[in-house]
Amino acid sequence: xxxxxxxxxxxxxxxxxxxxxxxxxxxxxxxxxxxxxxxxxxxxxxxxxxxxxxxxxxxxxxxxxxxxxxxxxxxxxxxxxxxxxxxxxxxxxxxxxxxxxxxxxxxxxxxxxxx
Numbered sequence: 764x765x766x767x768x769x770x771x772x773x774x775x776x777x778x779x780x781x782x783x784x785x786x787x788x789x790x791x792x793x794x795x796x797x798x799x800x801x802x803x804x805x806x807x808x809x810x811x812x813x814x815x816x817x818x819x820x821x822x823x824x825x826x827x828x829x830x831x832x833x834x835x836x837x838x839x840x841x842x843x844x845x846x847x848x849x850x851x852x853x854x855x856x857x858x859x860x861x862x863x864x865x866x867x868x869x870x871x872x873x874x875x876x877x878x
Contacts, residue, residue, distance in 0.1 A: 816849075831855075 835848050845851055863869045 831852070832848070835845070835851050838845055838851070859871050862871045866872070
């Protein structure tokens with residue numbers, strides 16, 4: 764038996780109708796709708812340097828995750844201006860890395876080496 768012809772339209776096919784222009788009216792010269800000026804503004808550049816972010820995934824113990832989440836919510840309830848958990852985690856990791864730069868005086872390194 765032959766396959767049935769597809770009844771749904773292919774939105775990615777090359778057709779005379781553009782779904783976005785059909786929905787918004789932009790691009791149609793006979794349309795009375797004017798495109799907002801913000802559409803002509805250049806796109807904002809992506810942040811670079813210290814402001815750039817990258818998603819990271821790590822496995823941590825459930826106890827540490829609970830403590831971290833609890834501390835985050837404590838800070839929020841105390842009125843600390845903290846955007847999100849990622850901001851807190853980045854700050855905590857920064858402090859831990861600064862501590863490791865201390866060498867033998869580092870509390871993190873002391874924990875790792877069992878001293």
